[in-house]
Amino acid sequence: MTQTKIQPETPTCNGPCCKAARKYCAHRDATVEQTWPGLHETVLSWGPLPRNVTSLPKRIMSEREIVITEKTPETLVAELAQGELKSVDVARAFLNRAALAQELVNCITELLPDEALQRAQQLDDYFQAHGKPIGPLHGLPISVKEHMAMKDKTHDAGWCAWAERRAEENSHILDILWNAGAVFYARTTQPQALMQLETDNNLTGVTVNPFNRDLTCGGSSGGEGALIGFRGSCLGVGTDIGGSIRSPCANQGLYGLRPSALRLPLHGKGAIMLGNESILGVIGPMSTSLEGVKLFVKTILAAKPWLREPSLLAMPWRDDVSHFPSQNDRPRIRVGVMWNDGVVQPHPPIRRAMETLVQKLEKVDGVELVPWKPYKHAEAWQIISQLYYVDGGATLRQTAAESGELVLPMTEWILSQNKNNGRVLTPSEIWTLTRRREAYRMEYADHWNQTATETGDEANPVDVILCPAGPGAAPPHGHARYWTYTAVWNLLDYPAMVFPVTAVDPELDQPAVDFMAMNYEDEWNSRIYKPELYADAPVSLQLVARRHQDEKVVEALEYLQQYF
Template sequence: MAVTTASGATWQEVAADRQKHRDATIAAVEPALPEISEIPTNTTPIAKKVLTADEIKITESTVEVLAVQLEKGEISAVEVTKAFLRRAGLAQKVTNCITELLPERALQRAKELDEFLKTNGKPVGPLHGIPISVKEHVMMKGLDINAGFISWVGRIGEDDAHILKILWAAGCVFYARTTQPQSLMHLETSNSLYGTTVNPFNRNLTCGGSSGGEGALIGFRGSCLGIGTDIGGSIRSPAANNGLYGMKPTTLRLPTAGWSATMAGSEQIPATIGPLSTSLAGCKLFIKTLIDAKPWLKEPTLLPFEWKEADPFPAGGKKLKIGVLWDDGVVKPHPPVTRAMKELVEKLKKSGNVEIVDWKPYKHDEAWEIIANLYFSDGASQESAAINASSEPWMTLTKHIITENPHVQTHTVESLWAATARRDSYRAEYAAHWNSTSAAGSSANGYTLTDSDMVDIILCPCGPSAAPRLETAKWWGYTSQWNLLDYPALIFPVDQVSVEKDAEGEKEKYEPRNEKDAYNWKLWEEFGAEGWVDAPISLQLVGRRYEDEKVMRAAEIVEKEAGTPFVKYV
């Protein structure tokens, strides 16, 4: 049994106990991992010093490559699981991204999968033998689900979350659980249980959050596919900060039943669940597998949208039309982001297979006011209660989003309705903004829209900088905008900050528009390119509601036409 505040322990004792448990699970990995005495700022080269060539090869393979090898029996699920367990253990030692490893149950499962393949001559399902890492608050039967609150330690999963059951039935192996921030509402990852998770490419930077354990782990290649959750950027910020693919699907497509979080029953801004992966194909396989299982039959809040196989941009058909949002009009991105974006756009323009237009921001400041108000419509009483129950301290970024957030309000039912109606008005205005990108505008009858010449996809930054320096990730607008609108959004890796490439950007003079903008720009002026060295630069593709498949297809086209990413991260 875990030490808990309910049984009289201090918060520090609870934290120490959880860390001890975590360390024991890592110590159980075989062969044992060495202690790492000196950790460089960019941790990624350590892997090749510690792991075998075979382990490196396996862990640096993508989901789609592993899936084929596993299906053919060219590698065993046990080999794959062992390799990822070791690299995940190493990732913990250098980034602090793990809450526990599951070597015993994972290897048992892998053995069974290998036996199944041998006996039946076919895989269990499309994810046969694929190791999947899981953000801690997604419930696993028999394991702690504290969601990052000291006071919740000792809550034990009664069952596996719905999503885990489907992935399990598809053949995957669960082997690692990952860190998340206090309140699950930071774009970074630190809590009182485990401290801070850092970015594997530059330990002065954040891995992002709230699915930051996943970001750091997969960025380090201690996983090739992981489960995150997102209500304001929590899948996308870690994916972006670590040079990964990460998809926030439209809400109510993928199963969320059985996660542990505050605010159950709140509907204004539903949280989503989705993949982070080292490959786009990994994200796609994850999402398709879940949708093909018709999860709406068991979880009827989900919508029965079948997987759309048809290519919206077939050869000789409609050309992908991208609207480029360079700046959200609130907080201007740092020069390295804009620099990489320009390079990408130039390549796309030259390709001839993509049409590029500019996308004007539409009141992103107002959008932030609306969503920041709707996040905590009970005045954050459940978060406050969960934190205060153990006397654990309030983290800087918890204060930022709750007590120092001027938009938080304890709503009445009537004021909540009004705020919801305001959300819907904004959504309708944004839809009109999108519709106005159609040159024809309307059809013969003067009313019905034709969407054939509208912008298909928005291309935009993932945040106002590459991975933020620790405790500075305060502007959520580049990701939360698409939660408010409930648009599907996908992160893809493009480049990396370098002192050489980004020296030019240090010369830029800029007069900030507001306080948030000034805060962000000042960081750039203070630290310059050197302050972000090796940080991945990622970008975001956004589609209209329920056009998840179209967003993924657009990413395939962009990758092919522009040859992203421009660098090899690991």
């Protein structure tokens, strides 16, 4: 048993940041109390909490609420569309579980009980009057990362200086989800500056992992990851510029898609880096099921978002035909297997997950496994870490200074990775870095093409890459310092899908006695792994396809996971 502190002591200073944090958390706590009166005192009465809190809903929630909240998105929308479930009942169940999630892992910025239940009742009334759902997401509760604008709600992106800022309109993607029948009921936490693979900010404190509270939930969509992992949500909206969907999904054993840039609508995000197009962030789904990911993306693209947001590709979801050639009535899939990225070797649980899947896929007719050699992933990190902050971090520090808030350690860490030493780059220096980015993309494409010629099959290079989603399972707080397993695909703009495989087993996942570090980063990563510390942490892997082959990576996972 342990009692991990997830929120700092109530700020007692009178500075702007402390005042903002007190007011912000008071509002959040009021929405939890409104949703479930007396819940906070009940949880306090339990005393010290276990590290793994995922079983605690059964201690306090009704059996019907447990059943509803543990259904997948596709099951919920099917039952809602048939009238087997009421939208109000589903919304209330998820509100309650989200309230409990907040008490246990600190993942909520605010709950929306009035709006959600009113919306759900409207949907029930519509169904009763018309005998059919209002849209493909009729009555489905969807949680939303806070920095996605929601009209008249906070739009702070984790900054004290922005705590009073309100959105004037909804994000484009939220309008589409609403028109499809979604119910918005929970808004979730994010880290300072949205640039951590953990979730900690000076407004709400640290969000922890429900499977092991001594480990991070990931970031920057960490509140979403923790909430969905706790089953306080089944489908949520995340964003990703270096792993921010895939990190929390991997850490909580969820499905998460980092789509190619400019496939899904971006309008309405809040961040200090808006306008920096050197590395484009993306919006994507986080879900308890692969089908939930597909449901999300297909619903968004069916609305033709490029008609409103002209920067988007006018590319519908293309799943009407297979992206793999048939062979004896089976798809033929060539999978590149990347055991490590040539810089940092993953921890034993990741290696075990890779070995388990490879052994199973080796026996599948129509699946060919091809060794994948990582191509200059260290260089990829050098390029992308500089492109993140072409202003040398000046805007970040200015935003922090506006309220007097501290720049947190993991924010300082990502700034330290920028080799510009805090300088604002000149236009010519930015152009030089952009040329390096494009050269790397060309070189990686050529590297991918070589997977065909090296095997004597020029018509069929590797279809997808199977690789780790990170250098380990969810790390301890303050230790998510290696991004390259996810960030390299952001630099290349390759679609990448994270999916669950297993969980850390301290007996099976002992450190290798013959481990030899390849460099300082590899040595550092190996030192933080202690099997008992990581107990119960989900273990996930990643599939990657070429740019704009989002449908292909989803189809590949659909087929391959039959054999996992």
